[in-house]
Amino acid sequence: MSVLMTAPLLGVDGLTIEIRGRTRHTIPVRGVTFAVRAGERLAIVGESGSGKSMTATAVLGLLPPGARITAGTITLDGAELTALSDDELRGYRGSVMSLIPQDPLGSLNPVRRVGWQIVEAIQAHERVSRVAARARAAELLTMVGIDEAADRLDAYPHEFSGGMRQRVLIAMALALRPRLLIADEPTTALDVTVQAQVLDLIDQLASEAGSAVILITHDLAVAAGRTDSIVVMRDGQVKESGPTARVLTAPATAYTRDLLESSPDLRRPRKSRFVLRDQREEVPS
Ligand SMILES: Nc1ncnc2c1ncn2[C@@H]1O[C@H](COP(=O)(O)OP(=O)(O)OP(=O)(O)O)[C@@H](O)[C@H]1O
Numbered sequence: 194m195s196v197l198m199t200a201p202l203l204g205v206d207g208l209t210i211e212i213r214g215r216t217r218h219t220i221p222v223r224g225v226t227f228a229v230r231a232g233e234r235l236a237i238v239g240e241s242g243s244g245k246s247m248t249a250t251a252v253l254g255l256l257p258p259g260a261r262i263t264a265g266t267i268t269l270d271g272a273e274l275t276a277l278s279d280d281e282l283r284g285y286r287g288s289v290m291s292l293i294p295q296d297p298l299g300s301l302n303p304v305r306r307v308g309w310q311i312v313e314a315i316q317a318h319e320r321v322s323r324v325a326a327r328a329r330a331a332e333l334l335t336m337v338g339i340d341e342a343a344d345r346l347d348a349y350p351h352e353f354s355g356g357m358r359q360r361v362l363i364a365m366a367l368a369l370r371p372r373l374l375i376a377d378e379p380t381t382a383l384d385v386t387v388q389a390q391v392l393d394l395i396d397q398l399a400s401e402a403g404s405a406v407i408l409i410t411h412d413l414a415v416a417a418g419r420t421d422s423i424v425v426m427r428d429g430q431v432k433e434s435g436p437t438a439r440v441l442t443a444p445a446t447a448y449t450r451d452l453l454e455s456s457p458d459l460r461r462p463r464k465s466r467f468v469l470r471d472q473r474e475e476v477p478s
Pocket residue numbers: 212221239240241242243244245246247248257258411
């Protein structure tokens with residue numbers, strides 16, 4: 194097999210990020226290595242502060258001020274991202290890779306109409322007329338389940354509910370059918386009742402666009418039914434990684450076992466399965 198056939202879409206290898214503050218020097222990401230194949234769904238799971246978002250922002254070239262990649266490589270579709278200029282990275286963002294951010298309100302411009310913001314995002318990468326981009330924006334809103342999309346384009350973000358704003362961000366992130374979509378805790382700001390709907394929507398649209406997905410979550414239950422593989426992070430390092438089914442059924446580290454224990458959603462189905470079997474056995478046939 195040729196190298197091209199086996200090369201992953203995204204390769205993160207030995208990634209190390211350091212932050213030099215005036216008084217403190219920290220290393221929030223230390224030697225992180227993982228790969229994502231085209232179309233694959235990978236979860237990055239770990240407790241708060243484990244370095245999940247820092248890793249994601251490094252891939253997107255959006256590290257916070259003061260944070261710097263001091264070792265390792267990030268390869269996307271054959272290109273070494275850490276060697277690219279800011280301008281070159283901007284060309285990748287939105288089109289080749291995109292982000293669904295953690296905070297739907299903070300990520301939309303409050304003083305710009307929703308439609309205007311989607312049109313801007315489309316026109317930043319594609320040579321299309323404003324009229325065509327607006328029609329496309331309406332299509333995208335319809336696609337993410339927003340009714341009367343054409344009228345809704347003229348609304349401001351504060352006129353949308355939290356769930357609707359998150360849908361707008363999903364529409365924007367997938368507008369250009371990126372090869373890699375990174376969803377950073379995309380449902381934490383949402384009501385529990387719409388969380389599953391929004392995750393389903395991301396799954397469905399990413400499949401249609403053929404995008405690989407990195408789903409960042411602190412909850413293994415979210416990763417369980419939706420991903421092919423899992424990377425478990427703690428203290429800036431990868432504790433273990435592997436196929437989702439293996440990590441969930443035969444965790445290799447005590448830390449992953451603790452995460453499983455602390456996820457009631459994952460324990461419940463196992464228990465109820467036993468209950469069902471017991472009941473069946475008690476029913477005389
Ligand atoms: N802008 C920043 N400046 C300095 N340190 C930061 C900054 N952002 C994050 N950190 C630190 O880097 C470490 C990793 O943070 P990161 O945001 O990647 O965690 P996370 O795994 O995404 O957590 P969460 O689940 O809470 O989102 C933490 O110790 C955090 O305090």
